[in-house]
Amino acid sequence: MFGSKISDTTTLILFVIVVALIPLLAAPLGAGYPALMQFFAIFGILAIGFNILFGLTGYLSFGHAAFLGVGSYSAVWMFKLLSMNVIPALILSILIAGVFALIIGFVSLRRSGIYFSILTLAFAQMSYKLAYSVLTPITNGETGLQLALDDPRILDSARTSGQLPTPNLFGLDMNATRVVDVLGLEVQLNFGYFFSAAFLVLAFWIAMRIFRSPFGLMLKAVKTNQNRLNYTGVNTRPYTLAAFVISGMYAGLAGGLLACMDPLAGAERMVWTASGEIVLMTILGGAGTLLGPIIGATVIKFAEAKLSKFNEGVVHGWFDFLPDGLADVLTWVVAKFVGDGWHLTLGLVFMLVVTFLPGGLVEGARRIGGYLGRRGQKEDLEQLGSNVQGGKTTAAE
Amino acid sequence: MSKSNFSRRGVLKTGAAFGGVLAAPTFFTSAANAFTNAPGASSVTFGFNVPQSGAYADEGADELRAYQLAVKHLNGEGDGGMLNTFSSRALDGTGILGRKVEYVTGDTQTKSDAARASARSMIEQDGAIMITGGSSSGVAVAVQGLCQEAGVIFMAGLTHSNDTTGKDKKANGFRHFFNAYMSAAALAPVLSANYGNDRKAYHLTADYTWGWTQEESIAAATENLGWETINKVRTPLGAGDFSQYITPILNSGADTLILNHYGNDMVNSLTQAVQFGLRDRQVNGKDFQIVVPLYSRLMAQGAGENVKGIFGSTNWHWSLQDEASQAFVRAFGQEYGFPPSQAAHTCYVQTLLYADAVQRGGDFNPCAVAEALEGFEFDGMGNGPTLYRAADHQCFKDVLVVKGKDNPSNQFDLLEVVDVTPADQVTYAPDHPMFAGGELGECNPGA
Numbered sequence: 005m006f007g008s009k010i011s012d013t014t015t016l017i018l019f020v021i022v023v024a025l026i027p028l029l030a031a032p033l034g035a036g037y038p039a040l041m042q043f044f045a046i047f048g049i050l051a052i053g054f055n056i057l058f059g060l061t062g063y064l065s066f067g068h069a070a071f072l073g074v075g076s077y078s079a080v081w082m083f084k085l086l087s088m089n090v091i092p093a094l095i096l097s098i099l100i101a102g103v104f105a106l107i108i109g110f111v112s113l114r115r116s117g118i119y120f121s122i123l124t125l126a127f128a129q130m131s132y133k134l135a136y137s138v139l140t141p142i143t144n145g146e147t148g149l150q151l152a153l154d155d156p157r158i159l160d161s162a163r164t165s166g167q168l169p170t171p172n173l174f175g176l177d178m179n180a181t182r183v184v185d186v187l188g189l190e191v192q193l194n195f196g197y198f199f200s201a202a203f204l205v206l207a208f209w210i211a212m213r214i215f216r217s218p219f220g221l222m223l224k225a226v227k228t229n230q231n232r233l234n235y236t237g238v239n240t241r242p243y244t245l246a247a248f249v250i251s252g253m254y255a256g257l258a259g260g261l262l263a264c265m266d267p268l269a270g271a272e273r274m275v276w277t278a279s280g281e282i283v284l285m286t287i288l289g290g291a292g293t294l295l296g297p298i299i300g301a302t303v304i305k306f307a308e309a310k311l312s313k314f315n316e317g318v319v320h321g322w323f324d325f326l327p328d329g330l331a332d333v334l335t336w337v338v339a340k341f342v343g344d345g346w347h348l349t350l351g352l353v354f355m356l357v358v359t360f361l362p363g364g365l366v367e368g369a370r371r372i373g374g375y376l377g378r379r380g381q382k383e384d385l386e387q388l389g390s391n392v393q394g395g396k397t398t399a400a401e
Numbered sequence: 402m403s404k405s406n407f408s409r410r411g412v413l414k415t416g417a418a419f420g421g422v423l424a425a426p427t428f429f430t431s432a433a434n435a436f437t438n439a440p441g442a443s444s445v446t447f448g449f450n451v452p453q454s455g456a457y458a459d460e461g462a463d464e465l466r467a468y469q470l471a472v473k474h475l476n477g478e479g480d481g482g483m484l485n486t487f488s489s490r491a492l493d494g495t496g497i498l499g500r501k502v503e504y505v506t507g508d509t510q511t512k513s514d515a516a517r518a519s520a521r522s523m524i525e526q527d528g529a530i531m532i533t534g535g536s537s538s539g540v541a542v543a544v545q546g547l548c549q550e551a552g553v554i555f556m557a558g559l560t561h562s563n564d565t566t567g568k569d570k571k572a573n574g575f576r577h578f579f580n581a582y583m584s585a586a587a588l589a590p591v592l593s594a595n596y597g598n599d600r601k602a603y604h605l606t607a608d609y610t611w612g613w614t615q616e617e618s619i620a621a622a623t624e625n626l627g628w629e630t631i632n633k634v635r636t637p638l639g640a641g642d643f644s645q646y647i648t649p650i651l652n653s654g655a656d657t658l659i660l661n662h663y664g665n666d667m668v669n670s671l672t673q674a675v676q677f678g679l680r681d682r683q684v685n686g687k688d689f690q691i692v693v694p695l696y697s698r699l700m701a702q703g704a705g706e707n708v709k710g711i712f713g714s715t716n717w718h719w720s721l722q723d724e725a726s727q728a729f730v731r732a733f734g735q736e737y738g739f740p741p742s743q744a745a746h747t748c749y750v751q752t753l754l755y756a757d758a759v760q761r762g763g764d765f766n767p768c769a770v771a772e773a774l775e776g777f778e779f780d781g782m783g784n785g786p787t788l789y790r791a792a793d794h795q796c797f798k799d800v801l802v803v804k805g806k807d808n809p810s811n812q813f814d815l816l817e818v819v820d821v822t823p824a825d826q827v828t829y830a831p832d833h834p835m836f837a838g839g840e841l842g843e844c845n846p847g848a
Contacts, residue, residue, distance in 0.1 A: 146608060167845055272513065
């Protein structure tokens, strides 16, 4: 009666279970702390939203970070002016980002292909420059917009007393964390993470419904051949614009959530490399698939947090058992790929994935599944991978 | 897909969320500890959050060296450095309250977002009890806010903006470094004596909190002398190429350029200003002059020949002859083979001051540490007698006015101290207009 196939329901249930178990799964990897887990969920939402535009219509937006930034600024202003409750902040984030997307999309979608990408990039850079310097009174420039003790906070100013308030859901603080001991492993159960995760599940479910809907089918048709649609008398603009706005609202939600977890909005959130990162996440995981973007976002955020922490001293520790000269050479080489050079690693991995696994990590997982002889079974990933377009899906056939 | 399905699902989800909230409002709040990241019995962890990439990477690298040296000295390795000259004798080289000091490092990338993410990972994952670092005031202000929310102490490293202990001051944040107002107050008399009281100044300013307050402070101080401010131009942080900002100066009628830049920005803008021949010009019958309000040896090294004869201010310089400075330079030199920068000095001192405050207060609780630091008077840290003012958590001490040396004797001997401005000349009221607008609030022990 939900209109979706059984396997979709199963996928959703599995997805919820995995998301709920992330604190437990991430803890042994040293990734089980609230900040990073929140990033997993929030950037997952961002990537899902981006995928609705890019994966379905093929329109490559290079300015999605602008919506993320707009969402963050909206949320922080709501915290400053109205209330520390996250609900109004998130509503405003989504709305403002939606309006932004409507304006930018209305202009940019007059062109397609590379021209569309350049237009969105230009708009995003404009937003960044505005936030960085021109609109300093609203955005506080490079320093970033922060909470202050003397903010008006009309609805709950009584709660603040010499202490900066924290964003909360009806009194339950986003940074409330309960540490549970599971088999000697410290598992941090953070409310902010579960709150974001609930939105991730909701975002995933909506995306799934869009993928399976006639609307989604129309978007896929746009990707396959827009000219043919136009010749048959279909006006594609409303569909692409709707996809663009939905996608922008996803980004706004993600930006709002970022501000809820850590009430600061900085201009660098909107810079073009941030937009590029969203594209990387989606392609790395698998554009056009449901799970791919989330996996991509998780992998990139995990690598960022971990690889950028290794400095030369740490790397040298790994090679201590080797003779001095050799250890120094290896350290020199490896150190270039970690710490502040972790983007080099990311670039390499990205290159390899795009060359050998055009369908992203999801295709990789599916191929491995194929080699393991589980091809005949009803495989979730296979089901999801069926959306990978192009002829590189031989392993599944 | 019908609409009723969607709303039904929505209602169910919202209902479940609300239900969860109502049923277990206290599930996530665990009150096992009295304060955030209470250390175990054997060790305590510091978080060193410095820029390892970006415009301030050189400063960040030197800060990290100083932190590592401070940890060694706290743990009783090496020669003890300034522990031997510090007026408080609470620390004895056996760690802090009998616990060995350990540390984790992070890269701020000179970006507020990245710095906060890095600080959060140190607090949440590595259990850091204190976060320290700096080199960009924007980052320092952002991380200070985070530490206030998380309930750990933030010992600011190199951050020179008035806002750090002005409108963005926080009860959990402390700054040893001087600030833009002090720079301007110390520089003004020297500028007046050397360049006269009738000059037309043109400002190039790094476009963020430090640049803004630096520009405001130095403009106010020079206008008091009788100087005229021709123009104030903002440049983005880490611009790299400043030629488009320098060409307009040639026809502006200005005879003095004030570079409110730091780090690589200052190296680039100064070098380009000299390449454009600004210093060889005569304007209004006077030699064209360049002033760099905040100077450091690392920048002088980067700009090379171009710094000769240029005035600026600095928090500390390795050529100081007092016992404490010498002890620090010796310890640092033995470890790394070259003298420390002012960034290294302030970071080293901040680490020692934190450790000492914990030792004296007998407690790692941020509120106890804050109490021990507030109003603390000390000496033997290279800056003469110093006060940690309770009202805004800012240190007050002498400020050095320096000049690029005309005949350096070696590659580190680039600056000469022309004046030591006594602390009371650079002291201001906590509610001075340039610092007004913020509140310290109350210390937050977290948890």
